[in-house]
Amino acid sequence: MQPVLTEERHFTILNFLKEKEIVKIQKLTDATGASESTIRRDLTDLEDAGLLRRVHGGAAKVSRKRIEPTMNEKSSRFSEEKRAAGRLAASLIENDDCIFIDAGTTTLALIPYIQAKNIIAVTNGFDHLRLLVEKGIQAYGTGGMLKQSTQAFTGTGAVHGLQQYWFDKAFLGVNGIHLKAGYTTPDPEEAAVKREALKRAQQPYVLADASKFQESTFTHIADLKEAVIITGKIPEKTRKIFEQATDIKEALS
Template sequence: MKVLTEERQQKIIRQLNENGIVKLQDLVETLNCSISTVRRDLQELEDHGKLVRVHGGAKQITTLQSEPGVLEKSSKNVQGKQKIAQLAVQQIKADEIIYLDAGTSTEAMIPFMTGLDSILVVTNGVQLASKLADINIKTYLVGGELKNTTKAIIGADVVETINNFRFNRAFIGVNGVHRKFGFTTPDPNEAAVKRAVLKQSELSYFLADTSKLNEVSFAKIAALNAGVLLTDEHNHETLQQFEQAKKVMEAKR
């Protein structure tokens, strides 16, 4: 029995490492055990500091300064990010000027943007700019300091450049979404760039998969009412916590 318990818990940790969050019902199905057994496993793992239980499941333990690199982030919650990305692209209209924030959530939008060759995109993401050029979208890459871990261009030069632009829509990646602390990210320099973008955009969207909800990072970007929250979360009780946002849009299952 002890071996079976260890095997279940190892599978739970593996799923957490892959997705950042696990759902109770999904674990019941994949582990082929009762809901009470899964709850006991989650409780035991939480007691040992391996995870944090949340409504309907569990999530990884993070700190205020936790910031995975691009490769690590790109492998987590891939399906959720793709659904959010598709929903985000559906908001874009022909001939608009769009800002795409550096990050894996916004990068996931690009495969769905083929055919939008009448728009202009401004970005601080080096990888995003390259991929946008590959699908023949006119792109302006702002200049400044390159942050190696996230491949984002940051710094005062970026903020100054952005202050001279206007955007129809901005799509912003975040590390945390919290009812009290709003939208946050670990790096104050990246937060400053995001805040500058928000001031220059007619409408802003924050892309946050389920693992980002109820998380808090070091640097505040904005309050919840600064824009529209795009997420793959569908639990009504969870989404109610973010009703201060201008609108909460859920990606289709």
């Protein structure tokens, strides 16, 4: 069989993954004529390059949810709920404030609505930095390791960077809001960053949509009472439960 170049195989493999969610190694050895070893190596390389995800028996498509740089406030990526929460959060920012903005799409939605003048913003979100600078807001990055999956700076580097600052307000995103577990997130590294930011803010806010309530996800960040929750709209029943534990600001009521 005619030899097939490494790059060609890589191309073939990625093409398979455009069509299907998962492709088996067997299928790839058949399609390329290469040995199993070679295909395995290819998969390792491509995974290292972030172009696919290895699974037992083959490889899976990687969901590349890259945040578009051309985002504007009409963007359909944000639900009405997120935009409402963002608008409400932005209205809380006053002139000359120094604020922290956490990485994540919920907090990203607040940036377009910022009206206050002469503010300083610190963030661990890569896309947040770009949006802030484009808007002419003085922006600082925390530094630290840039995670591809979430486009966020994290780890000790980010915590270390935060320790230089003090905030009037901090706007955090979380994955779970739970009566007993408090605010939670799956990644301990990111939790450390959020915790540090929360500690260093005069007034911390947590932005969350309805789906986050009564959820808990592994890593504890802080107790409910340590921040004010900003949300779009939540069911009456949920509201009743949580408003005894902390303040809730509901944008659409």
